[in-house]
Amino acid sequence: xxxxxxxxxxxxxxxxxxxxxxxxxxxxxxxxxxxxxxxxxxxxxxxxxxxxxxxxxxxxxxxxxxxxxxxxxxxx
Amino acid sequence: xxxxxxxxxxxxxxxxxxxxxxxxxxxxxxxxxxxxxxxxxxxxxxxxxxxxxxxxxxxxxxxxxxxxxxxxxxxxxxxxxxxxxxxxxxxxxxxxxxxxxxxxxxxxxxxxxxxxxxxxxxxxxxxxxxxxxxxxxxxxxxxxxxxxxxxxxxxxxxxxxxxxxxxxxxxxxxxxxxxxxxxxxxxxxxxxxxxxxxxxxxxxxxxxxxxxxxxxxxxxxxxxxxxxxxxxxxxxxxxxxxxxxxxxxxxxxxxxxxxxxxxxxxxxxxxxxxxxxxxxxxxxxxxxxxxxxxxxxxxxxxxxxxxxxxxxxxxxxxxxxxxxxxxxxxxxxxxxxxxxxxxxxxxxxxxxxxxxxxxxxxxxxxxxxxxxxxxxxxxxxxxxxxxxxxxxxxxxxxxxxxxxxxxxxxxxxxxxxxxxxxxxxxxxxxxxxxxxxxxxxxxxxxxxxxxxxxxxxxxxxxxxxxxxxxxxxxxxxxxxxxxxxxxxxxxxxxxxxxxxxxxxxxxxxxxxxxxxxxxxxxxxxxxxxxxxxxxxxxxxxxxxxxxxxxxxxxxxxxxxxxxxxxxxxxxxxxxxxxxxxxxxxxxx
Numbered sequence: 001x002x003x004x005x006x007x008x009x010x011x012x013x014x015x016x017x018x019x020x021x022x023x024x025x026x027x028x029x030x031x032x033x034x035x036x037x038x039x040x041x042x043x044x045x046x047x048x049x050x051x052x053x054x055x056x057x058x059x060x061x062x063x064x065x066x067x068x069x070x071x072x073x074x075x076x
Numbered sequence: 077x078x079x080x081x082x083x084x085x086x087x088x089x090x091x092x093x094x095x096x097x098x099x100x101x102x103x104x105x106x107x108x109x110x111x112x113x114x115x116x117x118x119x120x121x122x123x124x125x126x127x128x129x130x131x132x133x134x135x136x137x138x139x140x141x142x143x144x145x146x147x148x149x150x151x152x153x154x155x156x157x158x159x160x161x162x163x164x165x166x167x168x169x170x171x172x173x174x175x176x177x178x179x180x181x182x183x184x185x186x187x188x189x190x191x192x193x194x195x196x197x198x199x200x201x202x203x204x205x206x207x208x209x210x211x212x213x214x215x216x217x218x219x220x221x222x223x224x225x226x227x228x229x230x231x232x233x234x235x236x237x238x239x240x241x242x243x244x245x246x247x248x249x250x251x252x253x254x255x256x257x258x259x260x261x262x263x264x265x266x267x268x269x270x271x272x273x274x275x276x277x278x279x280x281x282x283x284x285x286x287x288x289x290x291x292x293x294x295x296x297x298x299x300x301x302x303x304x305x306x307x308x309x310x311x312x313x314x315x316x317x318x319x320x321x322x323x324x325x326x327x328x329x330x331x332x333x334x335x336x337x338x339x340x341x342x343x344x345x346x347x348x349x350x351x352x353x354x355x356x357x358x359x360x361x362x363x364x365x366x367x368x369x370x371x372x373x374x375x376x377x378x379x380x381x382x383x384x385x386x387x388x389x390x391x392x393x394x395x396x397x398x399x400x401x402x403x404x405x406x407x408x409x410x411x412x413x414x415x416x417x418x419x420x421x422x423x424x425x426x427x428x429x430x431x432x433x434x435x436x437x438x439x440x441x442x443x444x445x446x447x448x449x450x451x452x453x454x455x456x457x458x459x460x461x462x463x464x465x466x467x468x469x470x471x472x473x474x475x476x477x478x479x480x481x482x483x484x485x486x487x488x489x490x491x492x493x494x495x496x497x498x499x500x501x502x503x504x505x506x507x508x509x510x511x512x513x514x515x516x517x518x519x520x521x522x523x524x525x526x527x528x529x530x531x532x533x534x535x536x537x538x539x540x541x542x543x544x545x546x547x548x549x550x551x552x553x554x555x556x557x558x559x560x561x562x563x564x565x566x567x568x569x570x571x572x573x574x575x576x577x578x579x580x581x582x583x584x585x586x587x588x589x590x591x592x593x594x595x596x597x598x599x600x601x602x603x604x605x606x607x608x609x610x611x612x613x614x615x616x617x618x619x620x621x622x623x624x625x626x627x628x629x630x631x632x633x634x635x636x637x638x639x640x641x642x643x644x645x646x647x648x649x650x651x652x653x654x655x656x657x658x659x660x661x662x663x664x
Contacts, residue, residue, distance in 0.1 A: 024594030
């Protein structure tokens with residue numbers, strides 16, 4: 001993992017263990033947005049993983065039905 | 077499994093850090109108020125004599141035991157909002173009391189004293205002077221007695237200080253004051269000698285010790301400067317370590333617009349240019365003397381002025397010394413061109429949200445006559461604004477109830493495999509076109525907004541000494557009641573660590589209730605932390621300003637009420653749509 005990817009992973013984990021317990025888990029998807037981000041960064045790297053995660057969070061609103069939405073497989 | 081343990085360890089560490097923070101804060105009680113103004117002359121000079129070149133100013137404290145020096149002439153300063161004095165010895169503004177602010181909420185509590193003479197441990201003063209860049213011209217020093225023309229200093233009448241160095245140069249400083257907290261100082265040197273002299277004028281703020289800071293990491297206290305549009309902040313701690321590697325200079329910058337000073341939570345001293353186009357070099361310095369830390373902010377032109385025989389040179393600066401009132405700082409920014417002066421209030425990263433919030437709260441506070449009510453009303457309007465988001469999410473709530481049997485079935489079937497259970501649930505949601513969660517995006521949008529409100533409440537001077545209903549006399553101080561002496565029923569004063577005020581308990585209970593309505597985290601360990609959060613927060617927030625806890629509790633209550641309201645609304649809607657259908661004559 002690149003340093004950037006590691007830093008992002010740390011940030012997401014920190015969110016899951018400190019902020020999420022306070023605000024509750026409000027995700028409409030499986031896996032949840034934060035789990036999705038961890039997986040996307042691991043599979044696609046810091047840059048592409050962040051893009052995927054951002055798009056996922058934008059989808060995660062009351063006007064989207066939600067449901068199962070796994071991380072797309074890596075291209076190679 | 078290993079990762080689970082690692083994560084549990086991380087969670088535990090975070091918990092310990094939080095508890096340590098609370099411990100730390102309760103073990104360091106609020107700063108002891110400086111003695112009232114009247115007592116100041118009785119204190120001697122308990123600090124060792126300063127060793128820097130600019131030393132002899134220590135006598136200014138005029139301890140009665142040192143009659144060798146004649147007492148310095150002083151000029152009274154008063155404009156209705158401030159009261160103080162300028163010492164003609166060394167040209168130091170070394171006494172300033174803010175008449176609109178008191179140390180405590182008690183009616184006869186002493187006024188807030190911002191500046192104090194050099195010899196006192198809380199010494200904090202401003203000074204104007206010159207440095208001989210040519211190394212030979214005699215310049216005024218800390219023990220120079222300037223000649224005073226005029227006085228006392230008020231908004232209507234400036235005062236002129238002059239000093240003749242005896243070899244041809246006359247130094248002059250014209251000090252003025254406005255109706256609030258802004259001083260103007262125009263320094264001038266007139267060269268009547270027959271040789272050119274090279275002199276560097278300067279203005280400085282000195283603080284003779286590190287003040288007791290509020291110690292919250294969301295609030296900056298220490299050196300602060302705006303230099304050509306860039307905000308620079310250096311805490312006392314960072315200043316010390318910066319200075320250690322840069323020969324005492326913690327910060328240095330040169331700019332054609334801006335200001336530099338020392339910021340407390342509510343008070344500020346800052347130096348800025350008085351004339352457009354004047355470039356200024358600003359510095360923040362740390363001067364250790366023995367085990368006492370001295371701090372200095374100084375401004376000067378980038379280069380010394382060479383004054384030809386018969387010529388003169390001038391340097392004009394302004395000094396702000398007073399309370400950080402947002403409208404006043406705005407006015408100085410707009411009328412005097414003090415760049416970004418409102419940033420002296422720590423509005424933070426979300427400036428574009430926090431500043432408007434501040435105006436709204438301030439307006440509400442004045443309209444309702446109580447800042448606590450303003451907090452309640454403002455939080456309510458914010459909730460109202462986000463209501464459509466929440467409403468949309470909970471629309472499917474009653475549909476969920478119809479599906480309850482199916483969901484219990486899934487839960488029973490996959491008891492052993494939570495991951496599979498969740499997947500099945502999601503599949504069910506999809507086929508039935510429902511979803512109980514509101515989604516991450518609405519939450520993500522709301523976090524900065526509510527954090528901004530929190531931040532505004534933290535920095536607003538309007539909250540200082542503002543009362544609320546019942547036992548709250550000061551919204552910016554911790555709630556004084558305590559569960560451990562049954563809210564004052566027992567004649568017992570528990571140690572600082574055992575502080576559990578009534579409002580913190582109310583906050584904890586509302587948080588717990590609100591959590592009951594929230595979905596739980598999927599991970600079992602996280603779910604455990606989740607359950608303990610209300611308890612952790614109750615203790616963590618116990619020593620926070622009461623206004624913040626009231627805001628937090630009110631916010632929780634509103635969330636609960638909102639959820640209840642939406643669910644009832646939804647039930648009615650459901651009934652309305654069911655009744656005609658049962659009759660079999662539902663219109664299409």
